[in-house]
Amino acid sequence: MLADLLEFDFLRQTFMTGLLIGIIAPLLGTFIVVRRLSLIADALSHVTLAGIAFGLFLEKRYALVMIPPIYSGLLFSVVGSIFIEKLRSVYKSYQEIAIPIILSGGVGLSVIFIALADGFNTELMNYLFGSASAVSKADFITIFTITIFVVLIITFLYKELFTLSFDEEHSKVSGIHSKQIHLLFIILTALVIAASIQIVGVLLVSALMTLPVAASMRIARGFKQMMFLAIAFGELAVMIGLISGYYLNIPPGGTIVVVSIIILLIAIGYKKVNVTKLGAVE
Amino acid sequence: MNQDTIITLRNINYSIEKKNVLHDVNFELPKGAFVGLLGPNGGGKTTLTKIILGMLKPTSGNVTLFNKPLEEFNDWTKIGFVSQKSNSFNREFPATVYEVVSTGLTSKVGYFKFFNRYDKEKILQAIDAVGMNEYTRENIGKLSGGQQQRVFIARALVSEPELLILDEPTVGVDSENVQRFYELLHDLNQNKGITLLLITHDTGTMTKYASNVACLNKTLHFHGKPEEYEKLTEREISKFYGHPVNIVSHDH
Numbered sequence: 001m002l003a004d005l006l007e008f009d010f011l012r013q014t015f016m017t018g019l020l021i022g023i024i025a026p027l028l029g030t031f032i033v034v035r036r037l038s039l040i041a042d043a044l045s046h047v048t049l050a051g052i053a054f055g056l057f058l059e060k061r062y063a064l065v066m067i068p069p070i071y072s073g074l075l076f077s078v079v080g081s082i083f084i085e086k087l088r089s090v091y092k093s094y095q096e097i098a099i100p101i102i103l104s105g106g107v108g109l110s111v112i113f114i115a116l117a118d119g120f121n122t123e124l125m126n127y128l129f130g131s132a133s134a135v136s137k138a139d140f141i142t143i144f145t146i147t148i149f150v151v152l153i154i155t156f157l158y159k160e161l162f163t164l165s166f167d168e169e170h171s172k173v174s175g176i177h178s179k180q181i182h183l184l185f186i187i188l189t190a191l192v193i194a195a196s197i198q199i200v201g202v203l204l205v206s207a208l209m210t211l212p213v214a215a216s217m218r219i220a221r222g223f224k225q226m227m228f229l230a231i232a233f234g235e236l237a238v239m240i241g242l243i244s245g246y247y248l249n250i251p252p253g254g255t256i257v258v259v260s261i262i263i264l265l266i267a268i269g270y271k272k273v274n275v276t277k278l279g280a281v282e
Numbered sequence: 283m284n285q286d287t288i289i290t291l292r293n294i295n296y297s298i299e300k301k302n303v304l305h306d307v308n309f310e311l312p313k314g315a316f317v318g319l320l321g322p323n324g325g326g327k328t329t330l331t332k333i334i335l336g337m338l339k340p341t342s343g344n345v346t347l348f349n350k351p352l353e354e355f356n357d358w359t360k361i362g363f364v365s366q367k368s369n370s371f372n373r374e375f376p377a378t379v380y381e382v383v384s385t386g387l388t389s390k391v392g393y394f395k396f397f398n399r400y401d402k403e404k405i406l407q408a409i410d411a412v413g414m415n416e417y418t419r420e421n422i423g424k425l426s427g428g429q430q431q432r433v434f435i436a437r438a439l440v441s442e443p444e445l446l447i448l449d450e451p452t453v454g455v456d457s458e459n460v461q462r463f464y465e466l467l468h469d470l471n472q473n474k475g476i477t478l479l480l481i482t483h484d485t486g487t488m489t490k491y492a493s494n495v496a497c498l499n500k501t502l503h504f505h506g507k508p509e510e511y512e513k514l515t516e517r518e519i520s521k522f523y524g525h526p527v528n529i530v531s532h533d534h
Contacts (some may be wrong), residue, residue, distance in 0.1 A: 029295075033485065034372075034375060034376070065400075068521070069472075091346065118378070156393075156394045157386075157394070158396070159384070159388045159391070159396075160388055160393065161379075162381070162385065163385040163388040163389075164386075166375060166377060166381075166382065166385055168364065169387065169391070170363065170365065170437075171385070171388070172337070173335055173337065173363050174358055174363075174388065174389040174441075175356070175358040175359070175361070175389045176388060176389050185286055220376060220383055221376075221378060221419065221421055222376065222377055222378035222380075222419070222421065223376055223377045223378070223381050226376045232356070
């Protein structure tokens with residue numbers, strides 16, 4: 001791929017898109033994991049699938065090529081995220097019930113749109129498991145814009161997001177607008193998921209948000225360090241996963257997740273070795 | 283109304299499903315005081331705290347904070363709060379002591395702004411004030427219960443509040459550290475001029491340090507000096523507790 005990378009524009013775009021989502025997925029993932037929202041990423045990715053299926057359906061039925069499926073995916077994902085927030089405030093003490101509702105709703109809609117669009121095709125497969133060749137120039141620009149937006153918001157609201165994640169009650173007492181910030185955060189999550197689906201696919205997008213964080217959590221000291229380490233792990237997984245996926249002719253979603261799991265196992269092993277070492281000294 | 287009153291509660295009633303939790307509570311917290319609010323479990327201590335902080339609306343009655351009605355009060359950085367829950371936070375949360383204390387400044391610094399050098403200095407000073415500077419870069423989860431509670435005090439102190447409200451801060455802290463903890467509070471009160479409202483059921487140690495003691499069980503049963511409180515007979519105390527109590531000091 002490295003040699004081909006220099007030669008083919010579309011591959012360079014894919015690789016750069018991979019690097020972008022390698023930043024934003026673990027970046028948001030850090031907050032998602034500590035707020036125990038990991039499953040929300042899964043629910044939203046399935047809603048995004050419904051949006052993509054809707055886009056493909058429009059394309060097929062009415063030849064509406066003006067709307068690339070990433071946009072209908074984005075739209076569904078953002079609307080789904082707002083629904084999750086509503087449901088979570090309706091079922092205050094059973095907030096996790098929002099997840100199966102949104103997840104099954106997303107799958108249900110997907111099934112309907114896929115059937116209406118005359119069933120599975122390779123394009124849909126690309127969205128399910130990710131693809132190393134599916135990124136168009138327009139998609140790349142969209143994902144680039146999302147990356148800039150997400151990084152800016154997280155940078156400028158970092159201290160509020162961190163304060164809220166650490167202790168929601170305390171931040172409310174201190175006068176932080178927790179509701180609004182939380183809504184903004186969940187919309188950012190929806191954007192990142194829709195952006196990531198191009199490379200890792202619907203079924204595995206939550207893995208890229210959570211696995212690098214799970215690995216860095218074992219090693220890092222403090223939250224900021226954990227965040228940067230998670231991004232480093234995410235980038236590593238995306239690079240190795242994309243290149244090996246390209247050469248082995250496997251959808252990169254699979255290879256990226258397997259690399260992430262290997263990183264996670266190494267992190268857990270590293271911690272174990274260190275703990276025993278320390279134990280021996282004491 | 284006295285100009286130097288920080289909290290004024292007038293005829294506070296609070297009931298859930300017709301059950302009276304608080305009945306006609308009247309209370310004043312003067313500036314510079316160190317008041318211990320005592321009472322049995324279920325006596326409404328935490329409810330009253332939540333009412334003061336605007337987290338619960340009283341069924342009737344008025345709350346005044348810093349001479350402003352609660353509805354108009356918005357300068358929350360004047361108030362530091364250490365809740366009972368601080369003790370049961372997620373122990374594995376990956377944050378350093380420095381990071382935890384910095385969250386106390388978030389609201390004061392304001393949206394879209396970063397901590398500047400001066401803020402960072404304040405964070406370090408607050409950590410120093412509670413004697414935790416050795417642990418600045420340690421993960422909070424690695425500390426003992428007493429050390430964690432000091433960190434939460436630092437978080438409340440970092441915004442330089444004039445009033446510190448502590449709800450059962452010594453739960454889960456061993457007795458030796460409870461003593462040190464009260465000395466820290468005493469120091470903050472005497473030398474930094476911070477007004478303290480301490481909610482606790484730990485009578486023994488608290489009465490040594492507090493300037494006033496108030497007893498709450500649905501309504502205020504006693505409000506006076508610790509010496510007067512200690513003179514109360516067992517009978518009078520059990521009357522407000524609703525059952526006989528043993529007023530042996532809790533020191534071990």
